Amino acid sequence: MSQTNCDPRYARLKGLFPAAGHPLSLADAAGIQREVESLLGSAELPPPLRSLRIACLRGVTIEPLVPQIIAAFAERDFAATIELGGLGNYQFEVASADSFLLAGGFDVCVVLVRAESVLAGLDDPTANFGDLEGAMRGFLECLDTVAERFAGLTIVCNFGPLGPSVGRRFQSQNAASSRYAIGRANQLLAARVQEHPRMLLCDLDYLAQQIGAAQFYSPRNMATALQPFSTVGFQRVCREWADLCHLHYRGAAKCIVLDCDNSLWQGIVGEDGMHGIRLGEGYPGVCFQQFQRQLKHLRDMGFLLAINSKNNEADIRAVFDQHPATVLKYDDFAAVRANWESKADNMASIAEELNLGMESFIFIDDNPFEIEQVKFACPSVACAQVPAESWKLPELLSTLVRLDRLAVTVEDRKKAAMYQQEQRRKATRAGTSRIEDYLSQLELEMTIEPFHPERHLERAVQLLQKTNQFNLTTRRHSASELLALAESGSMILLASLRDRFGDYGRIALAIVTFADGIPSLDTFLMSCRALGRRAETMFLTAILERLGKAGQSVLRAEYIPSNRNQVCAKFLSEHGFMEFAGQLSPDGQCFERNLAFASSDVRAFYRVTIVESANRSNELS
Amino acid sequence: MQERIGKIFSGLFGVSREACTDALSPKDIEAWNSVYHLTLVMSLEEEFGVQFSPDEIVELDSVGAIKAKLAQHGVAR
Numbered sequence: 062m063s064q065t066n067c068d069p070r071y072a073r074l075k076g077l078f079p080a081a082g083h084p085l086s087l088a089d090a091a092g093i094q095r096e097v098e099s100l101l102g103s104a105e106l107p108p109p110l111r112s113l114r115i116a117c118l119r120g121v122t123i124e125p126l127v128p129q130i131i132a133a134f135a136e137r138d139f140a141a142t143i144e145l146g147g148l149g150n151y152q153f154e155v156a157s158a159d160s161f162l163l164a165g166g167f168d169v170c171v172v173l174v175r176a177e178s179v180l181a182g183l184d185d186p187t188a189n190f191g192d193l194e195g196a197m198r199g200f201l202e203c204l205d206t207v208a209e210r211f212a213g214l215t216i217v218c219n220f221g222p223l224g225p226s227v228g229r230r231f232q233s234q235n236a237a238s239s240r241y242a243i244g245r246a247n248q249l250l251a252a253r254v255q256e257h258p259r260m261l262l263c264d265l266d267y268l269a270q271q272i273g274a275a276q277f278y279s280p281r282n283m284a285t286a287l288q289p290f291s292t293v294g295f296q297r298v299c300r301e302w303a304d305l306c307h308l309h310y311r312g313a314a315k316c317i318v319l320d321c322d323n324s325l326w327q328g329i330v331g332e333d334g335m336h337g338i339r340l341g342e343g344y345p346g347v348c349f350q351q352f353q354r355q356l357k358h359l360r361d362m363g364f365l366l367a368i369n370s371k372n373n374e375a376d377i378r379a380v381f382d383q384h385p386a387t388v389l390k391y392d393d394f395a396a397v398r399a400n401w402e403s404k405a406d407n408m409a410s411i412a413e414e415l416n417l418g419m420e421s422f423i424f425i426d427d428n429p430f431e432i433e434q435v436k437f438a439c440p441s442v443a444c445a446q447v448p449a450e451s452w453k454l455p456e457l458l459s460t461l462v463r464l465d466r467l468a469v470t471v472e473d474r475k476k477a478a479m480y481q482q483e484q485r486r487k488a489t490r491a492g493t494s495r496i497e498d499y500l501s502q503l504e505l506e507m508t509i510e511p512f513h514p515e516r517h518l519e520r521a522v523q524l525l526q527k528t529n530q531f532n533l534t535t536r537r538h539s540a541s542e543l544l545a546l547a548e549s550g551s552m553i554l555l556a557s558l559r560d561r562f563g564d565y566g567r568i569a570l571a572i573v574t575f576a577d578g579i580p581s582l583d584t585f586l587m588s589c590r591a592l593g594r595r596a597e598t599m600f601l602t603a604i605l606e607r608l609g610k611a612g613q614s615v616l617r618a619e620y621i622p623s624n625r626n627q628v629c630a631k632f633l634s635e636h637g638f639m640e641f642a643g644q645l646s647p648d649g650q651c652f653e654r655n656l657a658f659a660s661s662d663v664r665a666f667y668r669v670t671i672v673e674s675a676n677r678s679n680e681l682s
Numbered sequence: 683m684q685e686r687i688g689k690i691f692s693g694l695f696g697v698s699r700e701a702c703t704d705a706l707s708p709k710d711i712e713a714w715n716s717v718y719h720l721t722l723v724m725s726l727e728e729e730f731g732v733q734f735s736p737d738e739i740v741e742l743d744s745v746g747a748i749k750a751k752l753a754q755h756g757v758a759r
Contacts, residue, residue: 088693
């Protein structure tokens, strides 16, 4: 994030962090904590800070390291407060009806308990953990209760490695010993966390392995204060919490934009020729090949790839089509800019082609000049530089938090394939002069289904959180809010779209609430990848008809302008809604539509299937 | 040493560099309670690359005592 044009209060907070490459000391963290507290005391947080109330159920002392927690969250643009449960009191706090956890209005609950307090006898080399499921049952059920009773996000820390013990070699020979019980317990934990949609796992075991258990723990702190971690160890832990929240609340990046020469291979293909570049076959070519393989894996996880390179397109195309060691193929890229324009201009044109906001991109180049130029022109693009030493390249992508996901939905997996279909579709469009001709040959099909809490929650929340452009109200309902809306009798519909080029999955969501018996369009949004097919009109028409059949006579709606949703500013007035002077929410424009005239010419292009329940559907055409 | 200790006290407790005299003790700073004493100890260990024993931790009850203990650990005055 560029700090040149931001709120001075935000700039002051960021100024308290040490320069890149320097460690954050506890004294720095304490200063940051005071600043965050003062910002939280002010009327409004400076953007992009977001407030976050954290509760912590814990079996260890955390108090002396609270500044580290607040600083780690501030680094990720969260103004956090944390309330600690009683030391070792978590079971009571989970079960009790007047628990602070339920009363406090917390956004996040962190569970941090040591293996030693869950599994008795871990320090006994002769202990047998054959029935680990039985030994873990109480703790796992405790997590179930948290999931059931706490409406926010829960982060569960798994168990770190055990310290040195007597009879270590004896234990290693025994598969049922505590030596192996920790790993098995962590598997059980991961499986249980996976069952709860609002629960995430913080992999303490991985963090400890990365820096080494001896660095991670402090036996002195444990003995004197029941605080097992070293200062650097705990810093890793709270940074991981902040990273998980960052990914959860702000979502992953969507597209990786790549330079070619000295980024995807070593050398300059325009000068060295396709056979002169280094890719595969020994150092450093193997590192670039491994980097390409990682990018391919990220593509399979649903991230888009794009090229932004100063080259002749034919030269790079030859590498992707013919080089024996290339992992990436030309078709893997959703957009290609191989030309002599500025990379900043190319970024803008890629963003336009893919219909994505600049904050969705990560730009990777070996040239610091190009990176500075892109940073300057597009401050919300995250940039990363290819390291000068090629053996470091395979570590680059894992350092970028937003190139990760907390869950991969079916839609994500299909996304990369969809953009490829979109390119083919654009080619078709170029050959068709009239929009009606174009639509009628697309063989459009829409399926509309009522929201099903189990089957649709993940996708519905993803749409609510991520859709910026075609979104009338940009209400970012959380999973729990959505479930509450469904519970209270609101009409929640999802639409999925397919055409002869491919299946786009569920791309639109509408929520109609019935306060005082009057239907009101709380949310109407559509993923921008479905734009240009009048799917929004088709979906709205189906909703209007459905309400009309249910005996309703009007539908109220609002347009709440945001920085990103101008594309739907006229949507309501173009679809028979009349503006009126009411005020449902601040900044919102109110509209109302008579439901007597609900049909639209868009029906001519669509086959619509309305699913009424899991096993019954009726087709309208 | 004074400079680095001053930096820690200013970060942890918001104490000015001038106020960070050898006589400064928990009596003078409300936030210097038992919890923040551990934060202070860990900050000193982090800054000077030393580790105090549990007995030494109890003895670090003024800025002067901290300086003396750090000197015992071989930190130049």
